[in-house]
Amino acid sequence: MDLSLLLPSLIPSSQSVYVLVFYFVYLAVAGELLPGKVIRGVVLSDGSQLRYRCNGLFALTLLVAILGISAKLGIVSPLVVADRGLELLSATFIFCVLVTLVLYITGRSSSDKSSSLKPHVSGNLVHDWWFGIQLNPQFLSIDLKFFFVRAGMMGWLLINLSILAKSVQDGSLSQSMILYQIFCALYILDYFVHEEYMTSTWDIIAERLGFMLVFGDLLWIPFTFSIQGWWLLHNTVQLTVPAIVANCCVFLIGYMVFRGANKQKHIFKKNPKTLIWGKPPVVVGGKLLASGYWGIARHCNYLGDLMLALSFSLPCGISSPVPYFYPIYLLILLIWRERRDEVRCAEKYKEIWAEYLRLVPYRILPYVY
16 A cells, blocks of 8 residues: 555545534534424433434435535435545544543533533543543533444434445445445444444443544444445455345344344333233333343343344455454454443342353343353
């Protein structure tokens, strides 16, 4: 790789900055003004509940329509992201650093006592900057944690669409690219259809907002989850019919497990008496669900997520490990997160957790792990 060509492309241009500014301003305005279902978050330790306007699907559809019409009229190029990918990546990284420094400074100076904004300061600057100080910081009434994950998921789709447009223009559109694009689009659209489920996830209810989450949401999700698309732009893969069928099966099974498990957990948190697979739920200590997917493995949703990640890479064939960066990274991340979560749960639930381990002995993959 020629560094003399790579380094200049990493320097953000004014156009890449304009793209990011437009994107964030649009999301902020659309998130506040567009109609959508208002969801109450989980009850926090001080008894408060945050409100989330789940209008992400509307905002995404409108944005794609605006960009599509603008491209048709020649106002904006559909290749603006594909042609300036590295510039946008570096501009996003700079934004992540700046916004988390602001979060660190404002968090340290906060005297708020609410669960959402109470500062948690360890005294270690790097630790507090990385993991964050406040649980749910806001800017102009916008919940930043919810905003950033929405921006990351939409950004992933927009990058993919720009890559798709470039492959069409270059005449390199292939079955592999189409399959990858369909799987990712279905996954992202499904996320926004069920956006309210995000409000009960660990990231929203327990992780403080620091560089780890901001970087993960704004840069890692859109730019690394789209590696397969970038790779397919420059590599041709011929898939057999059995390979396509197998790939579709991996995607569908992964989706069924991932969405089914998350839906069961979300519904259980809203109403612990809701039937799971037609039966009253098995609940350990009145708190831990041990029915449905959650009776098969303690983190069964991770299994579904891993299968989905694998399905995004399989269209690239097996000639290179590069397209498999996402599932490999996700496997490492989820095992680390699962171990971290289990330590917290053991401390929180004590003897209840021991009983739960007896009922559900497997972590992610039954009979294996």
